Amino acid sequence: MRDAQGHDADESRREFLKIAAAASALLAIGGIASVMKVVIFPSIPANSLSSFPRVKVVSVASLATGVPVEFSYPLDNEPNYVIKLGTKAEGGVGPDGDIVAYSDVCQHLGCNWGYVAPGRSPKVNSSYVAPGPVGYCPCHGSIFDLTQSAKVVGGPSPRPLPQVQLEVDSSGDIYAVGMGPPSIFGHNTGSNNVADDLQGGTLVTSTSEAS
Amino acid sequence: MTDQEGEGGVAGRVAGWVDSRLGLSHPVLRPVPQYALNPFYWLGALAVVAFVIQGVTGMILMLYYIPSPTQAYSSTQYIFQSVTNGRFLQTVHLYTAYAMIMLAFMHMMRGYFVSVHKRPKEVMWVVGMLMGFVTLGFGFTGYLLPWTVVSYSATHVGVGMVNALPQPLSNLLNFLIVGSGGDAGELLRFFDLHVVILPAVLLVLLAVKMYMLEAHGVAEPTSGASPEAKAKTLPIFPDVTVYVLELSLLFGAGMLLISALFPLNLPAEYSAITAGQATPQPDWYFLWIYQILKVSVFDVGGGLAAALSVVTLVFVVLVILPFIDRGKTRAISRRPVYVTLGLIFVGELVMLSYWGYETPGATIPTEQAALVVGGTALLIALGSLLAYRVLYSRAKVRLQTVPAARLPRTEVRSGLAFTVLVAVGAVAIGTFLNSIVGIALGDYSLASVGLFVMSGTALALDVLGSVYLIYRLDLRTGGIRRKVKALEVGWRE
Amino acid sequence: MRASYLSIQVIFLLALQVASFVVLWVISPLTQSATDTFSLYLAMDLVAFVILSYVYRSLRMSREPSRAWLALGYLTVVVLLVSNLVLS
Numbered sequence: 108m109r110d111a112q113g114h115d116a117d118e119s120r121r122e123f124l125k126i127a128a129a130a131s132a133l134l135a136i137g138g139i140a141s142v143m144k145v146v147i148f149p150s151i152p153a154n155s156l157s158s159f160p161r162v163k164v165v166s167v168a169s170l171a172t173g174v175p176v177e178f179s180y181p182l183d184n185e186p187n188y189v190i191k192l193g194t195k196a197e198g199g200v201g202p203d204g205d206i207v208a209y210s211d212v213c214q215h216l217g218c219n220w221g222y223v224a225p226g227r228s229p230k231v232n233s234s235y236v237a238p239g240p241v242g243y244c245p246c247h248g249s250i251f252d253l254t255q256s257a258k259v260v261g262g263p264s265p266r267p268l269p270q271v272q273l274e275v276d277s278s279g280d281i282y283a284v285g286m287g288p289p290s291i292f293g294h295n296t297g298s299n300n301v302a303d304d305l306q307g308g309t310l311v312t313s314t315s316e317a318s
Numbered sequence: 319m320t321d322q323e324g325e326g327g328v329a330g331r332v333a334g335w336v337d338s339r340l341g342l343s344h345p346v347l348r349p350v351p352q353y354a355l356n357p358f359y360w361l362g363a364l365a366v367v368a369f370v371i372q373g374v375t376g377m378i379l380m381l382y383y384i385p386s387p388t389q390a391y392s393s394t395q396y397i398f399q400s401v402t403n404g405r406f407l408q409t410v411h412l413y414t415a416y417a418m419i420m421l422a423f424m425h426m427m428r429g430y431f432v433s434v435h436k437r438p439k440e441v442m443w444v445v446g447m448l449m450g451f452v453t454l455g456f457g458f459t460g461y462l463l464p465w466t467v468v469s470y471s472a473t474h475v476g477v478g479m480v481n482a483l484p485q486p487l488s489n490l491l492n493f494l495i496v497g498s499g500g501d502a503g504e505l506l507r508f509f510d511l512h513v514v515i516l517p518a519v520l521l522v523l524l525a526v527k528m529y530m531l532e533a534h535g536v537a538e539p540t541s542g543a544s545p546e547a548k549a550k551t552l553p554i555f556p557d558v559t560v561y562v563l564e565l566s567l568l569f570g571a572g573m574l575l576i577s578a579l580f581p582l583n584l585p586a587e588y589s590a591i592t593a594g595q596a597t598p599q600p601d602w603y604f605l606w607i608y609q610i611l612k613v614s615v616f617d618v619g620g621g622l623a624a625a626l627s628v629v630t631l632v633f634v635v636l637v638i639l640p641f642i643d644r645g646k647t648r649a650i651s652r653r654p655v656y657v658t659l660g661l662i663f664v665g666e667l668v669m670l671s672y673w674g675y676e677t678p679g680a681t682i683p684t685e686q687a688a689l690v691v692g693g694t695a696l697l698i699a700l701g702s703l704l705a706y707r708v709l710y711s712r713a714k715v716r717l718q719t720v721p722a723a724r725l726p727r728t729e730v731r732s733g734l735a736f737t738v739l740v741a742v743g744a745v746a747i748g749t750f751l752n753s754i755v756g757i758a759l760g761d762y763s764l765a766s767v768g769l770f771v772m773s774g775t776a777l778a779l780d781v782l783g784s785v786y787l788i789y790r791l792d793l794r795t796g797g798i799r800r801k802v803k804a805l806e807v808g809w810r811e
Numbered sequence: 812m813r814a815s816y817l818s819i820q821v822i823f824l825l826a827l828q829v830a831s832f833v834v835l836w837v838i839s840p841l842t843q844s845a846t847d848t849f850s851l852y853l854a855m856d857l858v859a860f861v862i863l864s865y866v867y868r869s870l871r872m873s874r875e876p877s878r879a880w881l882a883l884g885y886l887t888v889v890v891l892l893v894s895n896l897v898l899s
Contacts, residue, residue, distance in 0.1 A: 120818075121870075127821045128867040129329070134828040135567070135860035138853055141835040145403045145849070146378055352872075406846045560868060564861045571854035571861075571887070578847040578854075579894060 159272075159285040159304075162311050164189050164208070167201050167279040173240070175222045177211065180271060180283045182308030185291055186211040187271050189281065190222060192240045196254040198287075200273045206281065208271035209242065209257050212292040215264040218246035222253075242268065256287070266297070269304070342555045347532060349551035350558045353543065354536045360565055361425035362446075365453075366524065367566040368418035371573065372456075373517065375411040379404075383463065385509035387501040390465035391587040398584050409577040415457060417573065419603050422453050430639070430660050433648035434537045440640035442530045447637045449523045452516050454603065459512035461601055462505065470588035471598030477504070479611075482622040540648045597679040606667050609674035615684040615751050618759070651710045658702040665698045666691060685748030692744040696737070736787050743780040749773040817866065820881075824859045827888065831856035847898045855891045858884060 164178050175188040189208040191201065199205045213220050220242040223229050228236050229243040235250075237243070241260070242251040249262030257268035272285040288299040295303040337343050382401055384393040397404035426446065429435060435443035462473040480491045494511070497503035538548070552558055586592055600608050607629050610616075616625040635642070643656055650657055673690070753770040831852040840846040862884040869876040 123818070124821065124867055124870060127825060128863060130825060131828055131860045131863040134825075134832050135856055137832050138828075138835050138856035141832075141849075142853070144836075145406070145840055145846070403840055403846050405843070406840075406850070557868070560864055564864050564868075567857040567861050568887075571857045571891075574850040574854040575891060575894060578850045578898060581843065581847075 159283075159301075160310050160312065162283050164273070164281045164283050167206065167275060167281060170201075170206060170281075172205075173222075173224045178208075178283070179311050180208075181286065181304055181310055183311050184308050185304075186219065187283075188222065188242075189271070189273070190240070190253065192253060194240065194254055196240075197256045198270055198272070199254075200275050200281065206273065206275075207253060208273055208283065209251070209253065209268040210271070210286070210291050213244040213246065213249055213264060214266040214268060214289065214292050214296070215244065215247055215249050215262070217292045218244050220244035220249070220251065220268075269301075343553065345553065347554045348535060349553050350536060351543070351548050352550045352552060353539055353547060355552070355558075355561050357565060358428050359536055360562060361421055361428055363562055364565060364569050365418055365421040365425055367569060368414050368421060369520065371414045371570070372411060372418065375407050375414070376513065378407055379411060380513060385463070385505050387465065387505055390463060390505060394464040395584060398582075405581060406577060409580070409582045410573060412582060413576050413580075414573050415460065416602075417569070419453055419457055422450050426450060427660065427664060429537075431650065431657060432537055432540050433643075433653070435640040435643065436646065436648060437640075437644075439530070439534055442527060442534070443640050444637055445523055445527045445530070447633075449520060449527065451633075452520045452523065455516050456512060456520075457601055457603055459508040459516065462508045463512065464584065465505070465588050466585040467588050467592045467596050468585055468599070471593050471596065472600045473508075475598050476600065476604075479622065479626060482626055484623075540650055542649075599675070599678050602671060602675070605672075605674035606670035609670040609677075609682070612674070612677070612680065613682045613684055613687040615687075615755060617681065618755055651706075654703065654706045658699050661702050662695045662698045665694055669694045683748075684751055685745055688748040688751075689741070689744040692740060692747070696740045700736075736784065739780055739784045739787065743777065743784065746773050746777040746780055750777050821863060821866070824863045827859045828856050831859070844899055848895060851891050851895045851898070855888060858887050858891065862888075 159181050162178075162180055164180070165176055170176065170189070170191040172191045172193040175190040178187055178189060179185055180187050187208055188211050189206065191203075192199070192205045192207060195204045196207050199207050211219050221229060221244075223237040223241050223243045225237055225239045228234070229245065231245040232243070232248065235243070235248075240253045242253055242257065244250075244262065244264070247263050249264035250260050251257040251264070251268050252260045256270050259265075259267055266289045269289055269291050270287045271283050272287060274282045274284050276282065286301050286304050288301055290296065290298045290300060290303040294307060379397060382393055382397045382404070384390060394408075397408055399405075401407075429443070429446070458473070458476060461469045463469070477495060480495065481488055483491065495504065495507055497507040599605070610628055611622070611625045613625070616622065645653070645656075647653060669690070749769060750773040753766060753773055756766045757770055834852045835849060835856065838845055838849055838852075840849045862881065865880060865884070866876045
């Protein structure tokens with residue numbers, strides 16, 4: 108578009124307009140890009156409660172030895188197991204001190220582990236025989252000793268399972284009142300800050316029953 | 319890698335690289351003549367832009383919405399209250415839906431008035447009408463999803479009508495819409511239709527229509543385009559793309575403005591009790607159908623089926639329009655009858671929609687309906703024909719200085735006579751129809767039969783009088799033959 | 812002359828766009844009024860771009876940009892600014 112006569116005013120005006128148009132387009136694109144901010148914000152508001160709810164789980168009488176019962180705590184999308192182990196355990200409640208509860212989410216990569224009674228083998232690995240009540244994760248074989256606060260006794264899990272703190276009241280009802288470290292998998296995984304367990308979902312209310 | 323601009327070194331090279339990789343300036347789509355840089359040519363494109371906005375906002379909403387009767391409302395409430403900008407997204411989604419329907423309608427009417435449906439583009443019109451039905455389907459299915467009082471009630475009236483349709487259609491629609499029966503099945507079907515099935519169908523139809531558009535090119539102006547005008551084209555990239563982008567951004571800005579000014583409020587949740595206290599009303603684009611259904615002549619036994627037949631007839635006529643309107647002329651000045659019919663159609667839709675909105679749940683007496691519908695048609699017809707006389711007869715008489723439009727007294731008298739005739743005719747039609755219903759129900763009393771005979775006679779006389787009046791008016795304005803040609807019977811051209 | 816009027820308009824539009832761009836990236840659309848401001852400034856950014864693009868396109872085709880369309884564009888900008896004041 109070079110004019111042989113070289114009309115300078117016109118040409119510099121054209122250049123100016125070209126640059127202005129390009130700048131305008133970039134600003135418009137940048138403006139549209141900022142729309143990402145509208146949708147990328149965390150949608151679930153942080154829970155302002157900083158304390159764990161007190162939730163009834165089951166009654167002592169309804170628990171059979173070696174039969175795990177699933178319940179949600181402290182958020183309604185976090186699964187846990189409460190089990191009457193049959194042997195005294197660390198942190199165990201109930202008349203025999205053998206009722207414990209742990210997060211059902213393995214600390215390795217987030218699979219759901221299963222309970223294996225002493226002397227039995229998990230379905231996925233018939234060559235392993237549990238010496239005591241353990242949790243066995245079917246994904247990569249992490250083994251948690253449920254009598255010792257879910258200490259890792261085999262497999263790749265780097266941390267024990269978070270233990271649910273239980274209380275039994277005078278009428279034989281078991282309540283979940285807190286979680287021990289580490290934090291539940293997916294809640295700032297690897298931190299020892301149990302307050303992270305309260306973020307990212309809806310807290311279970313105090314009137315919920317075991318599922 | 320030729321960059322015509324020769325713009326500064328780096329920018330030019332980057333632009334050249336992008337162009338050579340993406341093939342942007344390679345002419346895949348045919349260039350567009352310059353007269354097409356006019357918003358009316360791109361109403362369909364704007365409808366597609368609206369559809370894209372619906373897709374984007376819909377996908378985000380879909381992440382939070384749960385299509386089950388127990389959770390539909392609470393998940394929608396969650397979007398409104400707890401999702402950051404959820405209410406804004408929902409507002410944009412609804413208003414853009416309305417815009418899409420309105421744009422599709424404007425696109426159709428503009429196409430009708432500039433005769434794009436004539437040979438060889440008849441199939442484009444039919445495909446376009448199908449896309450219009452899909453768009454209405456989007457509105458219908460989407461309306462139920464929040465599970466509010468208004469949405470549930472209105473949808474159930476609609477679904478109930480499906481059972482009144484003739485048999486193979488009724489079964490098919492029942493299968494598509496209601497599924498296994500019960501609320502859960504229906505909501506799931508509506509959700510699947512709204513989110514997957516209808517979008518897929520729309521995209522396929524759009525692809526077909528775009529292909530035909532490429533084959534035929536954009537519509538010429540109705541007065542025809544000279545070869546030079548047709549040769550002055552612009553490449554799709556960058557000129558036409560930038561133009562369409564401008565229109566789309568203006569549309570987007572408009573939607574943002576409206577959504578900011580009128581944020582939505584979620585109505586109450588559906589429950590049997592709350593539903594019993596509110597009169598169901600469909601969304602605005604179905605109000606005209608609602609109004610037709612409310613006319614009292616359809617209150618009898620097979621009335622609903624009859625009313626639906628009327629509505630279906632309207633849709634069928636719209637779809638097969640290119641095979642009814644076969645005249646070759648596209649100029650608006652030479653299609654007075656069809657243009658007037660188009661204006662009447664639009665006017666009736668608007669009038670019926672507003673009337674339907676103002677009279678929820680009320681039954682409309684047949685005479686009143688006939689009077690209002692007929693009256694609207696008459697007013698529009700008179701206005702249109704008057705405009706034709708003023709605009710186009712003046713254009714034909716170049717050398718005479720025509721004074722400002724002042725109707726001669728005889729024509730005023732004829733106009734008044736015509737008005738009286740049509741008013742009488744409307745009452746006569748209404749009474750006649752009602753008397754037919756009476757006789758069909760077996761009432762052979764003197765009053766009933768007498769009414770039938772009298773209203774029938776009045777109607778016949780009225781029609782004859784109107785025809786005679788039109789004939790005389792025609793004679794005065796010069797040449798029945800010209801008027802007959804304007805009716806575009808078609809086979810003489 | 813026309814040229815200088817054009818330059819003034821271009822500078823004005825670019826300034827509008829820069830202001831909108833800054834607002835859009837700084838604001839956090841967490842409340843209803845913040846979202847309203849966000850959407851109105853985004854609309855203003857887009858409308859300013861459209862006006863500039865129209866001017867550029869017209870001049871490229873050697874045509875004067877029509878005053879009617881320009882006036883409509885600026886009216887839209889005014890409407891957006893006023894709405895911003897009304898809503899906040």
